[in-house]
Amino acid sequence: MIDANHIETLRALLGEKGLLTEPSDMAAYEAGARYDKGRAAFVARPASTQETSAVVSYCVKNGIALVPQSGNTGLVSGSTPDSSGQEGILSLDRLTAPFALDRVNRTLAAGAGLRLSDVNQRLEQAGLFFPIDLGADPRLGGMIATNTGGSRFLRYGDVRRNTLGLTVVLADEDGTVLDLGSGLRKNNTGVDWKQLFIGTSGAFGIVTECVLNLEPLPRQTATAFLVPDAADRVPDLLVAMEDALGSYLSAFEGMSKNAVEAALAHAPSLRNPFQGGIVPDFVILAEISRTSPPREGEQLLDAVLEEVLAAIWEREDAPLADAFVGPPHEMWALRHALSEGVKHSGRLIAFDLSFRRGDIMRFLDHMKAEMPAHFADVTICDFGHIGDGGVHFNLVVPADDPRLADEGFESALREWVFKVAVEDFGGSYSAEHAIGRKNQVFYDRYTPDEIRRLAKGLKAITSPAPLGCVTF
Amino acid sequence: MIDANHIETLRALLGEKGLLTEPSDMAAYEAGARYDKGRAAFVARPASTQETSAVVSYCVKNGIALVPQSGNTGLVSGSTPDSSGQEGILSLDRLTAPFALDRVNRTLAAGAGLRLSDVNQRLEQAGLFFPIDLGADPRLGGMIATNTGGSRFLRYGDVRRNTLGLTVVLADEDGTVLDLGSGLRKNNTGVDWKQLFIGTSGAFGIVTECVLNLEPLPRQTATAFLVPDAADRVPDLLVAMEDALGSYLSAFEGMSKNAVEAALAHAPSLRNPFQGGIVPDFVILAEISRTSPPREGEQLLDAVLEEVLAAIWEREDAPLADAFVGPPHEMWALRHALSEGVKHSGRLIAFDLSFRRGDIMRFLDHMKAEMPAHFADVTICDFGHIGDGGVHFNLVVPADDPRLADEGFESALREWVFKVAVEDFGGSYSAEHAIGRKNQVFYDRYTPDEIRRLAKGLKAITSPAPLGCVTF
Structure with missing residues (x-):
């Protein structure tokens, strides 16, 4: 007490x-x-x-x-x-110091309580940013505890890739402080201990400060909506785009018809960009960007993207049914409206899954085919990050559906989706949200015994006292 | 027995x-x-x-x-x-299976006994490669155990960044096999255990298989030698190049006059590319590259690089004394000849250090100034990866120097260099070679007690039996 x-x-x-x-x-x-x-x-x-x-x-x-x-x-x-x-x-909300930019090292030493938006606003005039692009506006400590990815993972990677140092307080009797890394990019002198505190929900220690890798802000961007010929051609399209564009490609986001329609219905100010207002079954938002400023004599990025799409289009076995380049601001506005739109279209039951990139569309097709037989009147409103394998697999049930009163309904739905995703498709039940109380049961179920034993051992040597919402 | x-x-x-x-x-x-x-x-x-x-x-x-x-x-x-x-x-030399390319996922499942050169040769026709660029030709398991970086770290990162899965055998009575990751790019369902086996010299377990991230092969490359106005202008030059080129920049390598002269002396077939044959005090090899093929109407990369250098040159406070674009093959040949050249110029005592990027030149200047007073007739033949903070700090002593007969001489030299690098400049005593028996004494000295305690605890729960050449 x-x-x-x-x-x-x-x-x-x-x-x-x-x-x-x-x-x-x-x-x-x-x-x-x-x-x-x-x-x-x-x-x-x-x-x-x-x-x-x-x-x-x-x-x-x-x-x-x-x-x-x-x-x-x-x-x-x-x-x-x-x-x-x-x-x-x-x-962590008062842990807002330090904020120390090292321009030559391209790093920021920051308090774990700083908000992502605040960090990036303060970095803007240096032409740099912490390259994790999210809908939410978390503080840094939570981003580290969940190892968030976001929409530009394809280009910049996740929080793990961009974390060069951590200060951590362990939950032991001394409140031991670990100073893990100080902004060196190369350092192989033993275990890289900071990795253990990334993506582990704060269970092994509390991150109070961090040193982050920064990237130059993109100075040119072009976007297009791509309509695949069929769902199973999406992997071909991804490979074709990567072949032609290499590291120019900074996003390759998938949006289902249901998610797009929900967004358009919820946000009437959004323009419906599709021919005749007919939303295709599946749409890709592709983005290319350059961190170099436009140079005289150089093709504009819009033209580069047009040309690449034309070349793919002209292939005999083109995986494209339609494609058009458009203003990045407008195209991203639709993409960013999906989450709110879906939330307002009924009662949302959300999953944050990931797969090997070649398995995403197979999984989605499978679920579309199987859902009616397993759960009637459940609409799949998926969208996600095809380029890195992440899928926000959203299920929407009519808000007045009587089944919602029954606790067993949602949990049966969750059980089934996770079973198919993890057991049948080798996917992850938490791509970038980590575990929390909500996924504890799936951690317990899907983590092999020897890994659970290791985690318990690690917990005992780092933070033996209870900490946070996850029991490892 | x-x-x-x-x-x-x-x-x-x-x-x-x-x-x-x-x-x-x-x-x-x-x-x-x-x-x-x-x-x-x-x-x-x-x-x-x-x-x-x-x-x-x-x-x-x-x-x-x-x-x-x-x-x-x-x-x-x-x-x-x-x-x-x-x-x-x-x-590991017979662990050469599997070799399973997943083209859509852009990953390779590979046996830990495969050689880097073999892997990249077999991937070439798919237009992909494992993007670690080294002088040596190691097998994959050793690359993982040391977390090698190499010359294109600036663009592609180290082995850690490019490892998506591992199979590990623990040194316990069961020879427990851990299956860690299977090629998912996003997966945050607990501790990312594979991180513990990367860069830890095999002490915690033996890597037998891995899943590697692959990158599209560069299809256009341009290189230049840059001569900084003075050593302390190198950071300005790096920032100017990153500002102008962003992620085009794929290498920013530093070469000291002594190292270049040693290479030219040892490999007479190399052309001396400098005006009047006079090697500058310090030279940067900068590389830009694109993974996209050349497109009509697009500037060639050589021209892009020329233009960027001209713009830097025209600044009032230009950090450049000279710069010239040249054939990548020839410029890299000189860079790659440094190691052998230095080795043949006397008795080599080598260090693999790293620093925050802004501290490298300060460290080198300090050592140049202090060396004669501490150790006479020791030549500093450094080169390294300025873009990521790594320095191959090579000291050369005349082969017939009588001090070499005295064991204490080399160890006194090592002690002094590590002291300055780690204690005075906050650097690392092993940037990308890991620990081994050679660095054990420095691990013991420079690792804080609480970290050593954690490492011992981790060893006890993973591989309690002795394994390899490092005692954690």
Whole structure:
């Protein structure tokens, strides 16, 4: 039990701004972005690594469970307390220092509580950015804990690839601080320990600071909508585009007809860009970009893209039914509207899956064919990142569907989708959302015994006290 | 002690070709590429993951120490047995299957015993390659154990970035086989265990198979030699080139005058490309490349590079003293001749260091200034990868220098260089060669206690038996 003494000690450690205990102050921290609502014993808001260490040490010694919370924008119940009122939230939101740009090294040393949008706004005048492109606006610590990917993964990779250093506080009696890397790009002097804290939901330690790789901002961009000849031609189209464009290609996003129609219905300001207003079964948003500024005598990127598409089009066995280049802003606006559109088209049951790139369309086709026999009146509104294998596999059920009252319905649906994705197609049940309470059951089911044993061993040597929402 | 019974059992497990015990057969495995000569009890050459597991299990149960050996091209004594004759070598050289290209996924599932050159030759007709560019020709398992980087790190990253899956045999009584990843690009369902086996010298397990990311082969390349106005202008030059060229830039290699002169002296067929044959104090080899084929109406890359250099040149405060574009083949020939040239210019004492990019030239200047006072008649013949912070810091002592007879001389030199690099400049004592017996003393010295404790804990839960040449 957490008593007044504990609260008093924590307040002494953290100061007035550093500890919230009033229900009205805590409410925003107790509810997740889309799911969940728990109850916290307190919200600790340390303003430095040292304060974080002090709080963690105190809580470990006193048996107080902590849930680290970053931007709280995650979708798998990974950053909110349970309903007991006995867990404390450890919020990163005051860990906003340092913000130290090393222009020559092309790195940023940053507090884990900084928001992605804030970081990139402050970097803009240096012509650099942290190249993770997301719909949400998380804080850095949470991006590291989930190893987010996003829409430009194909070009820039995930958070893991762009993390050069971490400062981590372990959940042990000392609140041990690990200084892991300091911006070296090459360093092979033992285990690269920072890798263990990336994508592991904060269970092995709390990230308080990081050193990030930055990339030059793109200075030219061109986009096109591509309509494949048939779903099973999408892999050919991807290979043809990569063959012709190499590393110019910065996005290759798939959008189903159902998702596009949901977005157009929800956001009437969006222009329907398709001939006769007829949305094709499946559309690819392809983007090419260059970080170099336009140079005299050089073809504009729009023309490059037109030419490449024309060459693919002219092939005897062209995988294209239609293709047109258009303004990047407008094309991305449609892509970015999919998530909200789908959410508003009924009750959304969302999956964040990934596959080998050649298996995505096979999986989608399979599900389209099998869904009616397994679950009637469930609409598949998928979209995702074909270029890196990620699929936001969204299922929509009419909002007034009586089955929604039955808890077993959603869980039967989840069971079936995960079974097909993981067991039949060798996919992942969490591409870029990590585990959280929501995926715990699937971690327990699909993780081989020897890996679970290793994870338990690792937990024991790093952060033996409970930390966060996942039990490894 | 390893007796005839052990040998007989191992031979039964592995077959005639799978076990070598004759001194003449073992000799090639007992000596490293450049340093070391040990003595092995036997050379086990399993041809599959299952055979590897069986050998490891038998050896662990019988207290027989194993040294995993891949291409044996490493430079830190990481793959050769000690002189006791009591260690067995576990060679990867028969682990040459599978070789399974997934064209759509852009991945290769490969046996850890395949040579880099072999892999890339076989991939060429698909227009793809494993993008690690090295002077040596290692096997894949060793590349993973050392996390090699090479000359195109700036564009493609290291082995870690390009490894999507591993199969690993642990040194426990069961010879446990871990199947870590299967080519998914996005998968965040727990600890990314494969990261622990990358760059850790084989101490935590033996990699038998891997799934590698492939990249489209570059189809256009242009190179230039850049002469900075002064050593401390190199960072400005790097930033200017990245600003103008973004991800076109695929190499930014530094070469000291001493290294270039050594190469020209050793390989008379090389053309001296510098005006009047006078080699500048420091030269940068910059490369730009495109994976897209040349398109009509598009500027050739040579012209792009010329234009960018002209624009930098015209700045008021230009960091350039000279620059000229030339044939990539010829320019890289000089770069690739540095290593051999330096080796033949006297007795070489080599260091594989790395720094934050802004610190490299400061370190080199410092060493040039300080060396004579610390060690007379030692020539600094550095070259390296300025774009990613790596420096091959080579010291050359006249071959007949009497100090070489004194063991303390080389070790005093090493101590001093590592002290300055690590303690004064925050660098790494092993950028891309990993640890091995050679760097063990520096691992022990420079690794913080809490990290050493974690490493010991990790060793206990993965491969509790001794494995390889490093003690974590």
